[in-house]
Amino acid sequence: MSELCRDPITGRWNIIDTDEPTGPGGFQVEPEPLGGGTCPFCPGHEHLTPPEIYAVRPGGGPANGAGWQLRVVPNKFPALRIEGDLSRRGLGLFDLSNGVGAHEVIIESPDHRKHMADLAHEDLSRVLSGFTVRSLDLRGDRRFKYTLIFKNVGLQAGASLEHPHSQLIALPIVPKRVREELMGAGHYFDFRGRCVFCDMLHQELGDEERVIVENKRFLAFCPFVSSFPFEVWILPKAHHSDFAASSKEDLNDLARILKEVLLRVRLTLADPPYNFIIHSGPSEPREREEYHWHLEFMPRLTRVAGFEWGTGFYINPTPPELAAKALREVTISGADG
Amino acid sequence: MSELCRDPITGRWNIIDTDEPTGPGGFQVEPEPLGGGTCPFCPGHEHLTPPEIYAVRPGGGPANGAGWQLRVVPNKFPALRIEGDLSRRGLGLFDLSNGVGAHEVIIESPDHRKHMADLAHEDLSRVLSGFTVRSLDLRGDRRFKYTLIFKNVGLQAGASLEHPHSQLIALPIVPKRVREELMGAGHYFDFRGRCVFCDMLHQELGDEERVIVENKRFLAFCPFVSSFPFEVWILPKAHHSDFAASSKEDLNDLARILKEVLLRVRLTLADPPYNFIIHSGPSEPREREEYHWHLEFMPRLTRVAGFEWGTGFYINPTPPELAAKALREVTISGADG
Numbered sequence: 001m002s003e004l005c006r007d008p009i010t011g012r013w014n015i016i017d018t019d020e021p022t023g024p025g026g027f028q029v030e031p032e033p034l035g036g037g038t039c040p041f042c043p044g045h046e047h048l049t050p051p052e053i054y055a056v057r058p059g060g061g062p063a064n065g066a067g068w069q070l071r072v073v074p075n076k077f078p079a080l081r082i083e084g085d086l087s088r089r090g091l092g093l094f095d096l097s098n099g100v101g102a103h104e105v106i107i108e109s110p111d112h113r114k115h116m117a118d119l120a121h122e123d124l125s126r127v128l129s130g131f132t133v134r135s136l137d138l139r140g141d142r143r144f145k146y147t148l149i150f151k152n153v154g155l156q157a158g159a160s161l162e163h164p165h166s167q168l169i170a171l172p173i174v175p176k177r178v179r180e181e182l183m184g185a186g187h188y189f190d191f192r193g194r195c196v197f198c199d200m201l202h203q204e205l206g207d208e209e210r211v212i213v214e215n216k217r218f219l220a221f222c223p224f225v226s227s228f229p230f231e232v233w234i235l236p237k238a239h240h241s242d243f244a245a246s247s248k249e250d251l252n253d254l255a256r257i258l259k260e261v262l263l264r265v266r267l268t269l270a271d272p273p274y275n276f277i278i279h280s281g282p283s284e285p286r287e288r289e290e291y292h293w294h295l296e297f298m299p300r301l302t303r304v305a306g307f308e309w310g311t312g313f314y315i316n317p318t319p320p321e322l323a324a325k326a327l328r329e330v331t332i333s334g335a336d337g
Numbered sequence: 338m339s340e341l342c343r344d345p346i347t348g349r350w351n352i353i354d355t356d357e358p359t360g361p362g363g364f365q366v367e368p369e370p371l372g373g374g375t376c377p378f379c380p381g382h383e384h385l386t387p388p389e390i391y392a393v394r395p396g397g398g399p400a401n402g403a404g405w406q407l408r409v410v411p412n413k414f415p416a417l418r419i420e421g422d423l424s425r426r427g428l429g430l431f432d433l434s435n436g437v438g439a440h441e442v443i444i445e446s447p448d449h450r451k452h453m454a455d456l457a458h459e460d461l462s463r464v465l466s467g468f469t470v471r472s473l474d475l476r477g478d479r480r481f482k483y484t485l486i487f488k489n490v491g492l493q494a495g496a497s498l499e500h501p502h503s504q505l506i507a508l509p510i511v512p513k514r515v516r517e518e519l520m521g522a523g524h525y526f527d528f529r530g531r532c533v534f535c536d537m538l539h540q541e542l543g544d545e546e547r548v549i550v551e552n553k554r555f556l557a558f559c560p561f562v563s564s565f566p567f568e569v570w571i572l573p574k575a576h577h578s579d580f581a582a583s584s585k586e587d588l589n590d591l592a593r594i595l596k597e598v599l600l601r602v603r604l605t606l607a608d609p610p611y612n613f614i615i616h617s618g619p620s621e622p623r624e625r626e627e628y629h630w631h632l633e634f635m636p637r638l639t640r641v642a643g644f645e646w647g648t649g650f651y652i653n654p655t656p657p658e659l660a661a662k663a664l665r666e667v668t669i670s671g672a673d674g
Contacts, residue, residue: 007562009521009533014564015652022566022654024605024663027638079644079652092540093533094561150643158642169644177649184346196346196430203429224431225344227351229359268361277647296646301364304641305495306487307416307506309633310614312514315352315416317359326361 002080002099004173012176015079015099034155034162040076041163043110049073053104054134056126069123070130071107072168078103079169086143086172102138102170106130112163116151117262119164124255125248127166131278132251134168135244139283144170146178146282147244154273156300174282181279182291189290197292200224201235210324213260217253220261222320222327229318230269230327232261232297241288243280258295264327265299272299339417339436341510349513352416352436371492371499377413378500380447386410390441391471393463406460407467408444409505415440416506423480423509439475439507443467449500453488454599456501461592464503468615469588471505472581476620481507483515483619484581491610493637511619518616519628526627534629537561538572547661550597554590557598559657559664566655567606567664569598569634578625580617595632601664602636609636 002017040048046064054072061067074082080101088097108127109119116124135147151166152159174182188196204210204221212220212232220234234257236250246254265272280293308314339354377385383401391409398404411419417438425434445464446456453461472484488503489496511519525533541547541558549557549569557571571594573587583591602609617630645651 005562007521008525008537010517011521012562012564013650014562015650016563016656017652017654018656020654021656021659023659024567026654027566027606027609091561092544093536148644148647150647152642156640158640167643169648171648171650175648175650177647180347180649184344184348188345199430200345207429224428225342225349225351226353227349229364230361269364272364275643275646277643279647298646303493303495305489306504306612306614307485309612309635310485310487310514310616311506311508311512312517313350313352313508313512315354317354317357317363319353319355319358322358322360 001084004097004099006095008093008095010176013173020077034159039112039161039163041071041105041107041161041165042112043068046071049105050076054130054137056130068110070109070126072130072134073105073107075103075105075167080171097172100143100172102141102144102168104134104168106134106166106168108164108166115153115164115262117259117266119259121252121255121259124259125251128246128251128255128258129248131166131168132244132246135280135283138168138170139244139285141170143172144283146171146174147280148175149243149278149280151274151276153275154300157273157275159273170283178279178282182281182288185290185292195239195290195292197235197294198239201237209321212264212324212327213257215253215257217250218257220257222324224320226316226318226320226323227314228298229301229316230265230272230299230323231316231320232265232327234258234261234295234297235292236294239289239292241281241291241293243278243293245287254295260332261297261327263332264330265297267330267332268326269299269301272301274299338421341434341436343432345430345432347513350510354416357414371496376449376498376500378408378442378444378498378502379449380405383408386442387413391467391474393467405447407446407463409467409471410442410444412440412442412504417508434509437480437509439478439481439505441471441505443471443503443505445501445503452490452501452599454596454603456596458589458592458596461596462588465583465588465592465595466585468503468505469581469583472617472620475505475507476581476622478507480509481620483508483511484617485512486580486615486617488611488613490612491637494610494612496610507620515616515619519618519625522627522629532576532627532629534572534631535576538574546658549601549661549664550594552590552594554587555594557594559661561657563653563655563657563660564651565635566638566653567602567609567636567660568653568657569602569664571595571598571632571634572629573631576626576629578618578628578630580615580630582624591632597669598634598664600669601667602634604667604669605663606636606638609638611636 055068056070057067080099086097147170210221223233276297281291389410392405393407394404417436423434484507547558560570613634618628
């Protein structure tokens with residue numbers, strides 16, 4: 001069982017692994033390159049993952065067998081465990097609770113070599129739809145207050161397997177980073193009566209210089225306050241706080257713009273490691289007028305060091321206008337949107 | 338000139354380089370190993386750094402010449418520039434100001450190969466004393482509200498030069514991370530009338546299992562809420578909010594315990610990359626009853642990925658009790674404290 005413990009100073013929670021802890025000998029500064037050994041996510045190796053939670057098998061067939069286009073399985077080394085209750089408790093200064101949560105892996109394609117940018121439009125739509133299916137299902141479990149969907153690609157971005165996959169974590173707490181966003185957006189709404197993200201969308205569309213690409217329902221741009229070089233945000237043009245409530249049409253347009261951003265980044269930056277994170281409202285069946293879900297994409301080009309840890313500031317060597325121009329102007333082929 | 342710009346949602350400031358920006362071709366995912374080329378910090382190469390701000394030359398001699406034991410120079414590629422004023426301004430949604438600040442490098446020894454852990458006790462005391470001298474001097478500049486002292490060692494920790502050095506940044510704003518700490522500690526003080534760090538010190542001394550080493554004036558321990566494996570905090574036993582006001586005796590004891598921690602970490606973890614950060618109160622000539630300065634040390638053994646960016650949570654695979662035990666039990670020679 002892992003434990004959640006709360007920093008009494010900043011209120012931040014950490015997850016500490018008490019079950020299979022890693023000792024002094026368990027760290028390698030330069031990890032093994034990805035791709036060695038047997039891939040547990042490839043077809044024919046379904047028995048190497050925990051039993052699947054969800055799959056798309058157009059031709060039918062038994063669970064954990066062949067013929068799938070998309071497969072969702074519990075993470076074999078979960079940060080949090082699905083069983084049990086929170087058992088919140090104090091220990092002197094500190095607050096603790098059991099590390100209860102869900103940690104799932106979305107295997108995006110049976111093809112080991114097919115990166116998200118290479119997926120056909122319908123395949124990428126299926127992945128995004130899988131995100132919403134799992135989010136909505138986990139919402140039924142009242143222990144969970146927040147669902148985070150994210151993707152790590154490449155060693156430098158924290159990936160440990162090469163086969164294209166995303167991750168989903170359902171948490172018993174709305175995490176600090178999300179609370180800060182909700183609070184900041186809430187203050188803005190209280191003050192101005194408008195969604196700060198809607199205002200940002202209008203300012204970016206007007207300024208144009210940080211825009212990369214847009215389609216009917218989405219805008220992709222390098223945000224004015226980019227913490228990282230070539231950071232990209234994808235924002236739905238209509239106000240929605242809840243990613244999981246996206247319609248089929250929304251997900252179709254999101255697949256188009258996401259694929260195009262991934263292709264443009266790959267060509268501009270020589271296939272960099274990256275993370276993306278879907279920032280959505282808490283797990284609740286209501287729209288929030290002050291919050292606007294969006295996807296934040298960060299290629300991992302710089303290293304976070306003492307200054308960033310000490311201040312919470314980020315130093316970005318690339319103005320977003322320069323990044324957006326490069327991403328806008330690169331010639332791509334293969335975007336089918 | 339770099340620019341400071343503020344995220345209207347979370348209130349976080351970023352520094353964006355508008356002067357010498359890095360474009361698409363300027364990033365290497367795997368940077369060059371350290372140590373190539375001519376070291377600008379080695380004796381005889383003083384002309385390769387900007388003119389020195391402070392130095393210790395026991396035998397005398399001209400500035401920027403030979404014979405120094407410690408040398409402080411402006412960073413050649415500063416994140417912030419010392420000239421000019423803030424010129425705070427708005428741009429639609431966003432807040433901007435000029436990137437005014439000081440960014441200095443403390444060259445810890447003339448010896449390129451002498452890591453901080455290898456410095457003799459008096460040499461390390463001189464480095465720590467240099468930190469306080471520069472902090473106090475920069476306090477004279479009323480534009481600066483906060484001074485951050487930190488050290489990056491190794492590529493994975495964001496270092497770009499091998500020669501042992503630390504960095505100091507004076508900022509026109511108290512950064513978010515520090516404000517959170519001050520606020521959290523302030524709430525605790527309001528509620529309990531005690532310093533949260535003093536309480537933590539007593540709890541850790543009582544529990545014992547997370548303690549690594551102590552001396553007359555300092556305690557080194559793996560904090561209960563460790564965000565990273567083998568994270569170490571060094572806390573002065575007496576309540577002081579301001580590192581720069583440390584006495585000679587304080588700095589002597591700090592040098593002893595810091596050297597011992599560095600040696601123990603090196604032996605336990607095969608000389609890992611690391612960062613340390615001195616967390617001190619804002620630049621002001623008063624003691625704060627709610628805040629307690631301390632040093633946070635983090636070996637860089639894990640990679641921060643989508644989950645951490647999305648939540649602000651950290652997943653730590655090593656319980657602090659296990660880390661402290663390993664660090665406590667490793668046999669060191671060479672600590673002269």
